Amino acid sequence: MDTASELQATVKAMVQPGKGLLAADESGPTIAKRFATIGVESNEENRRAWRSLLLSTPGLGAHISGVILYEETLGQRADDGTPLPELCARQGILPGIKVDKGKVPLMNAPGDEITEGLDGLPKRLEAYRQQGARFAKWRAVINVSDTLPGALAVQANAQVLAAYAAICQASGIVPIVEPEVLMDGDHSMARCAAVTERVLHAVFHALHRHGVVFEHMVLKPSMVIAGKKCPQQASVQDVAAETVRVLKRTVPAAVPGIFFLSGGQTPEQATANLDAMNRLGPLPWPLSFSYGRALQEPPLAAWRGQAANLVQAQRALLKRSLLNGKACAGQYEVAQESMKGA
Numbered sequence: 001m002d003t004a005s006e007l008q009a010t011v012k013a014m015v016q017p018g019k020g021l022l023a024a025d026e027s028g029p030t031i032a033k034r035f036a037t038i039g040v041e042s043n044e045e046n047r048r049a050w051r052s053l054l055l056s057t058p059g060l061g062a063h064i065s066g067v068i069l070y071e072e073t074l075g076q077r078a079d080d081g082t083p084l085p086e087l088c089a090r091q092g093i094l095p096g097i098k099v100d101k102g103k104v105p106l107m108n109a110p111g112d113e114i115t116e117g118l119d120g121l122p123k124r125l126e127a128y129r130q131q132g133a134r135f136a137k138w139r140a141v142i143n144v145s146d147t148l149p150g151a152l153a154v155q156a157n158a159q160v161l162a163a164y165a166a167i168c169q170a171s172g173i174v175p176i177v178e179p180e181v182l183m184d185g186d187h188s189m190a191r192c193a194a195v196t197e198r199v200l201h202a203v204f205h206a207l208h209r210h211g212v213v214f215e216h217m218v219l220k221p222s223m224v225i226a227g228k229k230c231p232q233q234a235s236v237q238d239v240a241a242e243t244v245r246v247l248k249r250t251v252p253a254a255v256p257g258i259f260f261l262s263g264g265q266t267p268e269q270a271t272a273n274l275d276a277m278n279r280l281g282p283l284p285w286p287l288s289f290s291y292g293r294a295l296q297e298p299p300l301a302a303w304r305g306q307a308a309n310l311v312q313a314q315r316a317l318l319k320r321s322l323l324n325g326k327a328c329a330g331q332y333e334v335a336q337e338s339m340k341g342a
């Protein structure tokens, strides 16, 4: 298959009605933070046990089309020796890989950050492909305050995201382009909307300059939402309307799918917001989810590091996946939250 057909086939497998992505690609320090909330030590065996639990959830493939993995997970095996990427493939779930190397301060731009990881990327992608990865993720982080982000941070992050996306497409890997406007802080929803619009505009301009084919990528944005510490929190309807307004102004209709991150929203909030957006349709693109915390928090709390809790944890993951699947069609009802597992 030529590269374009391969990219097309991957996009088709990722973007399916009623399905989203599971982000299980926490870096070492991040997974340690998540495990600390349930009193579990982050060592290789616990990370392997947790991620095999997630990926072996029976029926997960009905609601999840792809999973974003961390490099370590690509090489790990389930208890019966099955490589974890193969466990995904058996459920019809496409394995993907986080390829950025995290954020560092952006010099001469106090408070702003830039994501690293472009050096040697083509070679790394080749190795990931051989281990089964078909798509990749790169997260750019935008801090928000009255003065942040500066123009340099917006441009520099857009530039690096576009360079990453172009390298991925040349390697036959579909890029997930993730510019995350953080919820940390006390900024208003209006401030988040203004920043998100600036950021997405710069990102698509850079993608165009770098020759990235919009049909062969997907976008993973944050929602337009007030900062966590803002005293005035917006309603679900306002978040949905503002997010869709900003996306319509900035994202070409050629982009085949938009998969939101949850960014610190509660699992229920993230589902309700996605649902409300899809009720505003018809929209130029399918709106779906690529949640980390909003999918993993309930199963993590059920698991607590105990093999005996595996079934309950898997039920909790399946329930959140199913409800987010409904939200993709604008068919989620809060009453469905009280259903017992799936």
Ligand code: 13P
Pocket (backbone or CB within 6 Å): 023, 139, 178, 261, 262, 263, 264, 290, 291, 292, 293, 294
């Ligand atoms: P959250 O949904 O927890 O924000 O994680 C998604 C993700 O992949 C962040 O890069």
